[in-house]
Amino acid sequence: MFAQKLVAAILDKNSRVCVGLDPRLDLLPEIIKQNAINKYGETLEAAGEAIKNFNREVIAAVAPFVPVIKPQLAFYEQYGVPGLMAFDDAVRFAHEHGLLVLADAKRGDIDSTAQAYANAFIGQSKVFSSKTSVFNVDAVTINPFLGEDSLAPLIKTTQEFGNGIFVLVKTSNPGSKDLQDLVVDGETISERLAKMLQQHIQQEKLSVGEYSNVGAVVGATFPKQAAVLRKLLPNSFFLVPGVGAQGGSVQDIRVFFQRNGLGAIVNSSRGIVFPSEANGQKNYLEVIAQKAKGLRDEINTVVGV
Amino acid sequence: MFAQKLVAAILDKNSRVCVGLDPRLDLLPEIIKQNAINKYGETLEAAGEAIKNFNREVIAAVAPFVPVIKPQLAFYEQYGVPGLMAFDDAVRFAHEHGLLVLADAKRGDIDSTAQAYANAFIGQSKVFSSKTSVFNVDAVTINPFLGEDSLAPLIKTTQEFGNGIFVLVKTSNPGSKDLQDLVVDGETISERLAKMLQQHIQQEKLSVGEYSNVGAVVGATFPKQAAVLRKLLPNSFFLVPGVGAQGGSVQDIRVFFQRNGLGAIVNSSRGIVFPSEANGQKNYLEVIAQKAKGLRDEINTVVGV
Numbered sequence: 311m312f313a314q315k316l317v318a319a320i321l322d323k324n325s326r327v328c329v330g331l332d333p334r335l336d337l338l339p340e341i342i343k344q345n346a347i348n349k350y351g352e353t354l355e356a357a358g359e360a361i362k363n364f365n366r367e368v369i370a371a372v373a374p375f376v377p378v379i380k381p382q383l384a385f386y387e388q389y390g391v392p393g394l395m396a397f398d399d400a401v402r403f404a405h406e407h408g409l410l411v412l413a414d415a416k417r418g419d420i421d422s423t424a425q426a427y428a429n430a431f432i433g434q435s436k437v438f439s440s441k442t443s444v445f446n447v448d449a450v451t452i453n454p455f456l457g458e459d460s461l462a463p464l465i466k467t468t469q470e471f472g473n474g475i476f477v478l479v480k481t482s483n484p485g486s487k488d489l490q491d492l493v494v495d496g497e498t499i500s501e502r503l504a505k506m507l508q509q510h511i512q513q514e515k516l517s518v519g520e521y522s523n524v525g526a527v528v529g530a531t532f533p534k535q536a537a538v539l540r541k542l543l544p545n546s547f548f549l550v551p552g553v554g555a556q557g558g559s560v561q562d563i564r565v566f567f568q569r570n571g572l573g574a575i576v577n578s579s580r581g582i583v584f585p586s587e588a589n590g591q592k593n594y595l596e597v598i599a600q601k602a603k604g605l606r607d608e609i610n611t612v613v614g615v
Numbered sequence: 616m617f618a619q620k621l622v623a624a625i626l627d628k629n630s631r632v633c634v635g636l637d638p639r640l641d642l643l644p645e646i647i648k649q650n651a652i653n654k655y656g657e658t659l660e661a662a663g664e665a666i667k668n669f670n671r672e673v674i675a676a677v678a679p680f681v682p683v684i685k686p687q688l689a690f691y692e693q694y695g696v697p698g699l700m701a702f703d704d705a706v707r708f709a710h711e712h713g714l715l716v717l718a719d720a721k722r723g724d725i726d727s728t729a730q731a732y733a734n735a736f737i738g739q740s741k742v743f744s745s746k747t748s749v750f751n752v753d754a755v756t757i758n759p760f761l762g763e764d765s766l767a768p769l770i771k772t773t774q775e776f777g778n779g780i781f782v783l784v785k786t787s788n789p790g791s792k793d794l795q796d797l798v799v800d801g802e803t804i805s806e807r808l809a810k811m812l813q814q815h816i817q818q819e820k821l822s823v824g825e826y827s828n829v830g831a832v833v834g835a836t837f838p839k840q841a842a843v844l845r846k847l848l849p850n851s852f853f854l855v856p857g858v859g860a861q862g863g864s865v866q867d868i869r870v871f872f873q874r875n876g877l878g879a880i881v882n883s884s885r886g887i888v889f890p891s892e893a894n895g896q897k898n899y900l901e902v903i904a905q906k907a908k909g910l911r912d913e914i915n916t917v918v919g920v
Contacts, residue, residue, distance in 0.1 A: 456794075
């Protein structure tokens with residue numbers, strides 16, 4: 311089960327950090343870009359090749375310090391089919407290095423279509439007479455705007471295949487106020503969504519300290535809302551984006567966790583993968599590894615573990 | 616500009632129909648599946664090959680009767696990279712046949728990530744020293760759950776590259792009531808979203824009968840809500856899913872259109888591409904073409920054009 315694997319990996323590495331793999335071609339080391347261009351010219355294929363090779367280096371560098379990576383699909387889709395091949399490669403390579411993989415896809419659609427997304431990421435697709443895993447990640451982020459029936463096939467798939475979902479409940483961006491903070495019958499849309507998820511999770515009859523495969527995305531930029539949501543979703547892991555470049559502070563991160571020091575993973579993308587200190591430096595992988603280790607230690611101090 | 620191309624294509628073919636290309640491997644003609652299996656075995660590659668070949672036949676069959684097709688990304692992603700190659704092929708093949716292409720992707724994310732999705736679908740990606748179109752569709756569907764700042768890069772991209780977006784305002788599924796129908800300060804979330812979009816569209820200073828590249832998704836299953844939204848978004852095209860299998864009626868479709876007989880395109884996926892009359896029949900492409908023509912004529916009668 312995803313939630314159990316996540317807890318085990320967190321405890322194993324004593325790390326609550328998720329590294330966001332959001333490749334930015336402009337920021338990749340020159341040598342990696344040049345090798346790819348030499349092989350394929352200035353093409354999407356070369357972009358995919360460069361991203362694949364950089365990701366592999368980053369995954370190997372951070373693997374000792376983090377339990378999980380989170381590739382953001384948009385940054386792969388923008389390089390077309392070669393970009394998605396690089397995504398696929400990152401999933402396999404991370405698994406080979408013992409890491410869990412969350413696909414940050416924020417998919418959401420009506421029932422039959424939601425099932426197709428579930429098949430693509432956390433279930434299996436029927437391919438003629440047999441079934442096969444496709445992108446084969448451990449969990450995927452989900453957008454709940456289409457309502458309960460759009461979540462049902464995904465929740466069912468987490469139960470069937472033991473993988474996870476993280477449903478957007480309160481996102482890290484300023485615009486999350488526009489819909490998610492609106493108040494209906496005395497509660498915000500975020501709170502309402504949390505209760506909707508908890509109704510499903512309750513049916514699992516989990517004990518205190520046991521976690522569901524159904525998690526929530528709650529932005530680091532909104533610790534006050536997180537405190538409320540934390541109580542509404544006692545058996546859910548929170549995926550917490552927004553520290554660093556987006557303005558969320560590690561000092562405010564305690565409230566996303568539970569007393570046991572579990573219940574959340576804190577994502578950092580640019581802050582670990584593209585720190586200014588690594589820019590143009592030969593030892594960039596050492597800098598990246600130190601950034602992952604540093605964030606791990608900083609979070610552990612704040613959480614008190 | 617997308618909106619102008621759409622109006623021209625609608626008038627040229629006197630058709631307000633969009634064909635949803637949502638491939639279902641189980642329902643493809645046996646001969647197409649067998650040829651693909653003979654070539655690649657029972658693999659994802661064979662699935663992609665079968666879908667590609669079926670789509671090409673369908674596109675050629677419906678092209679005389681419809682202005683636009685709408686591939687649903689989930690049904691391609693569930694076959695992995697080969698599935699996405701089939702999506703890419705459908706876009707090219709449809710363009711060669713003079714059709715506009717809407718990617719039903721329902722993407723939505725924070726600003727920098729939304730920009731990456733915009734690059735992937737309706738803008739261009741920087742690939743080393745140059746810029747290139749990637750999936751190169753004419754418009755893409757967008758999920759607004761992350762709020763105004765998540766829409767901004769997409770709206771900007773529609774202006775820069777002249778392509779379109781259709782923002783989810785009221786979706787066709789029963790669960791659309793869960794969030795979209797909630798009432799805040801006397802108006803539903805859907806109405807609020809419509810007003811948010813209209814604030815952007817107003818800045819274009821369009822005349823009556825001129826259309827923005829910023830459209831809305833409004834489900835055929837909710838004609839009452841559509842009547843309200845129609846007034847709130849006078850310069851937007853509505854993409855209308857949900858007739859047929861989902862329970863929306865063509866008889867109720869008038870209210871989605873404007874007096875000029877424009878302002879909406881009505882999607883049908885299964886009803887045109889996989890009608891029961893075509894199942895197992897040698898003349899399935901004739902049946903598909905007749906279904907497209909039939910829906911065109913039925914809608915035109917209801918709209919009164």
